[in-house]
Amino acid sequence: MIARLAASAILALIALASSSARAADVVVLVANPELAKLDISSVTVRKVFLGLPARRGDVEVHGLRNATDPQLTDIFLQTVVSMSAWSYDRRLLAQALQNGAPLPVEISNREELVRRLTADPGALSYMWYRDAVRYPGIKIVRVIWRSD
């Protein structure tokens, strides 16, 4: 009886751990609450992170690159801009060279990222779902990647 209970407990723990892992492996697009009220198409998202100007209503949209986790950067490159890190770097530099386009701001501190997302009505970024839900001052726009 004790052995059966122990086995059940171990199975329940494994299931719980597996479920938490699935919940953790989700990347979401996040924005300032003002911007999140507006329609943000995937074309706009790509445009913003390619350093091209984008506006929604009176709001100028700014892309903030989340550099807090290398895995997150890989997912961003793969799903949002569909480029290698090298190609993306060259593309941004070429845009700056040709028309002075500002490079998207890169932020390696999560608290700073959240501060800017909260302060700037046009700020747009991405982060792990598990992190996004911890900050009430920002809004989740949609899921952009999940591990399964």
Add this chain to the structure above:
Amino acid sequence: VADVAGAADTSNRTDAFFYLSGKAERNFNRTDHEVDGSEASPSVDALITSSIGQFRGLAEYLLTDDEHDLERFELGWAPDEDTMVWIGRYHRPYSYGNTLHHHGQYLQTTIERPALEEWEDDDGYLPAHATGLLMETHQTSETGSGLHVALAAGAGTVLDENGLKPFDVLHPESGHDLGGDLRVAYLPDALGENSIGASVSYSKMECKSCESSAPPLSDLYLGTASGYVDWRLHQWHLLSTVIYARGELNHTDGSSSDQSFWSGYAQVEFAASDRWTAYVRQENRWGDRNSEYLTYFRDSISQASIAGIRFEFLRRQALTLELSREHSPADDFSKIAIQWSALVP
């Protein structure tokens, strides 16, 4: 206060880029089979961009061992997200290659630029800079393709015995007449890099001490029509331009002549990886013999076959080795060049 500061941090931005390069080259004269000269040339190209709300600024200053010039100085305003209006000194948009690249080397795969896109002070025979107004607009269709239009008008170049002289913002001189450009490009993906396009341009130029001609030139009108393709497919990249130029040359005795020439190149690159790229380029110019205009550009390249390999290393650094066989009205030579280029930061 923190909130306002945070918003300002994000929307107002100034970036500075320093493009560094060093090149060593050796020429072999094919006529007398002797080494024609060796050259080592360092350069620093500083690019500063600034964005404040709907306004944008851009300045590019080039410093080399034999020149220092303010190459571009532009102030821009974006009335909407797809349109930019610039005032200042810009690269003339009829030449696609001149808007794609600049005076720094790192973002340019090859060491040598195609002769038809060469800058005025590097034996360029077509106007590359102007000072005035430039408007660029991008339109995206429902299918995701894009149309890019660039329209420009400004003070262009003058011609003298040493070639073309663009209007210099820091040393303005009289005699720079109007130049106008229109370029239309189609992009299958409005946010992508592949494009195909066509352009026309018009330049009126005063001729100063143009006494190579008999009788000397007083002024000329140069019109161009061109087409280009910039296409990437998997690891391959094709960049090609063909341009038709027609000039009306007026002499001091009141006579005039109407002449034309063609010029073009095709460059194919193969990226074996993000680090290694091999490339070849073929350039040709047709109509030299009948062109009085081209006699003012005796050192400009009329034919070239180029092959090279580029290796990227560390952060934003590259080594390039290039072999070429080049022909100009004055010379016929082979060249080997090696270049280090970098971008800081």
